[in-house]
Amino acid sequence: MNRAALAAANADLDQRERGRKLRIGFFVFMALLMQLAFVVSYTGALHAPQPPHRMPVGVVAPPQVVQQLQKMADESGPLFTFKPQASPETAANAIHHRSVLGAYLPAAVGTTDQLLVTTAIGPAAPQALTLAFTRAAQSQQHTLQVKDVLPPHRGDDEGLVPFYLVIAWTVGGYLASTLVGLMGGMQSATPRLALERIGMLAAYSVLGGIGGTLIVHTIMGFLGGAWWTQALIGMLVVFCVSVFANGLQTFLGLVGTGIVIGLFVILGNPSGAGPWPRNMLPAFWRVIGPWLPNFQGTNAVRGVAYFHSQGLGTAIWVFVAYAAIGLVLSVAGAGRDNPILRMSEH
Template sequence: MKFAEEFKNAVTPRAALLVIGVLALQLLFITSYVGALHNPKPKDVAFGVVAPQPAAAKQLAQQLDKLQGSPLDTRVVKDAKTAREQVLNREIDGALVFHAKGAQDTLYVASGGGTVLASALEGLATTIDAQQQRTVKTVDVAPASVQDFDGLSAFYLVVGWCVGGYLCASIMSISAGSKPASPQRAAIRLGSLAVFAVVGGIGGSLIIGDSILGALPGSFWGLAGLGALITLAVGAITLALEELTGVVGIGLAVLLIVIAGNPSAGGAFPLPMLPPFWQAIGPWLPPGAGTWAARSIAYFKGNDLTQSLLVLSAWAVVGIVATLLVSGLREKRRGAKAGPATEPAAEPAA
């Protein structure tokens, strides 16, 4: 009996529920990461085909679409120049240019978008041409930096900004004993988060750039602004979840950003190499949107940024509005329960 009583005192029902929640997060972490990354292979990769005759190009596209496992989603492109531009604009991930003269074709890839995918496309093109007694020359239109092994630097940079965002938000809430924020306190926390985001964005861009590590090329201020937006978005949505659910919100933020967001971000393996579920959710979560945007800034001259920036901005706006709205409604309910202040009784006349 003594042990049972001590156990009840040591592990409260609330603590037991939190431990069960942590166990669920642990198992979801394993499921998400292993499920997304254990067997990467290209699936329906946007791929262009160029040939001197439209009929020949259409025939080649149909042949590539019938490859086992459907690794390519092929479309006919009118000429080599257009194919190169589409790869650089991130409209397609690669393109094969068939040359009628000679026995060598040209493959356009962009390793800045993910070296693993570029290598996979090169392997496919080499195998296809070898079956026709032809060879292929690979042209990398947006090559990854030699200091950016496997094109992972952009992903790790974004992960760092995401971690900073939810840790900053969590610490501001926990330091107050997880007390619900008043509207004034919520506004102060959001303002502090914004300052933290700007400093973190500049710091991350400085570390990753030529002045220190030299891991990523691209606009210093472009990456710094992106880092500030990512940090603000993640931090704001974490504050909102904490306002809605208390300390459980920290776990929900981990579920959203770390468990669902990181393996679907296209970092280790670009999106076309991930299973359908992770491929579908990746672009709509902060890590995936951030990774795409960081690579666009670093390697693709800022092309195809609109969707990613809109996604990150939407997370930031939703987080800010929800944090202020929930804290305001709670303050209003608290005032309603307290009721109007009572007037002190008048003193009897002398």
């Protein structure tokens, strides 16, 4: 090889090495940004429960009394939304169907008010309700008696088992898609191969949903409720996350993986209403939560376990929407070339 050819080969090698270093630098920088976003999101959302925001509370009292209580409460901010209840039994039923998170029964006779709560959603909401209505009772020289009408299942004392179960399903979903992409290429070569990959992710989702429910519901005995319904929720969570991740990775490669982690881990977990209910999250996470599978999965599992499957229908629609978007992106992007995908794979 003559000197000119050798110099050209060395220049080409140097150029490729510079390109490789730039790509590595880009992804390291993106990892740093995600790490910082992780800190902001988790500490911002979960550093402490916020004061309740329009927390629905039943009140067993005449409508005019409820209106007066609402007016007095609103002077301290939008803490509670009071809903009249006809009787203590009606109020307890409303808690069981999660239309309210507690119920206040001011004494018609005597000086002992009553507060009905459920610790199945964790201790934060009952504690906030107890504090607020203890003060309300004391202002009338009354005492407050607290009754837990719907306690958690054994092993779920903090109400966090549904939350952590959905985290496992979510992580499993995008992890499966990412590993398949790393081994077989982020992008399928043809629409038919894209559908085959989605079929493989569907089989994985069935196993993941059944496996998670088997461990938490049957082996550990941490949750009650309809076994197959909870397994179905798990299948849908894993499937919608994995297919959505596959769709983004089809167009964006590892950049798509980063977006998925940002959406489902950095934003999704803190807004998933795990340690405390949505009404006690900061505004940003309270707003985005219902749009993400994390919140809807936790809400659905908790609903099946404790609240007569309340919230299941809405959750299924969210899961279907994410799966449909992922399916369209996966098929439409099969075999298509773009610079972002090339940068992440070479």
